[in-house]
Amino acid sequence: MAKERARRATERKPRRRVSVVGILGELFITAGVVVLMFLGWQVWLGNLIDGNAQKDESVALSQTWSKGERPQAAAVERPDPGPPVVGTAPANAVQFANLIIPRLGADYTRPIAEGIGVDDVLRYGIGHYPGTAMPGEVGNTAYAAHRTGHGSPFFDIEKMQIGDSIYIETEAGWYRYVVRSLEYVPPTGVGVLAPVPQMPGATPTDRLITLTSCNPVYTADERMAVYGVYDTWYPRAGGAPSEIAALVGATS
């Protein structure tokens, strides 16, 4: 009975005409949907995936340095830690530090590798400009990261405010820098990397940090630089800064 009905239905159905315009229309609609999916991936899903991967890598680095122990929060009143320990720059694309910026999120920690290669460093996190100072060193320690795509570590960089903390975590401990100013420069504005920014040849006496990314967001017409000044450091044995202790003590 059912088979009979089905047979009759197929007999009655007129043969569909394949229309070129129809196929073309469906192709266009498909292309439109794919472009929308790409945009969704670019501004949201892709960054979510890459950003999480970078954060996990960063947390894993931190755990290696802590040798599996949970860093405790350092006491607010603590002895003077003395001048910061300064490491030596590793080979290109080797991760040696984490960048932790509470303003960019309570769980914001991203790995830093040596070099500024687009394919070997920046797609996996933050890059340290070769030849600039190391964290804690007198001079200017300079970093670059993507603002669009590949986890967009510096997507919200323009939201940084004067007085915000920038922490660099290395095996030795945590270095705290405080944001002092922002500057917008052309892509050739290498003065932001100078040991004394924009004063080439000057002898540095301060410990500074510079973060660079592209500007405006989604374009590469300009570069923006965030400058910070060294405040203090926290040797690993003495515990993490209380502002980020919950984050660096997290287990995953």
Add this chain to the structure above:
Amino acid sequence: MYGALWRVLPGPWWVRLVIVLALVAAITAALVLWVFPFVDQFVTPQDVTVEEP
């Protein structure tokens, strides 16, 4: 095009629906995993560093 695909799929409508959803999921995964990252390097600004001219 999609009409023809629907007609060549076997089984009752719900089996076809499952097959179509599986196809959509597979294509989406391929786009996100391989196609989008590849296209991205040509359409997204990659320059975030300051460099000598």
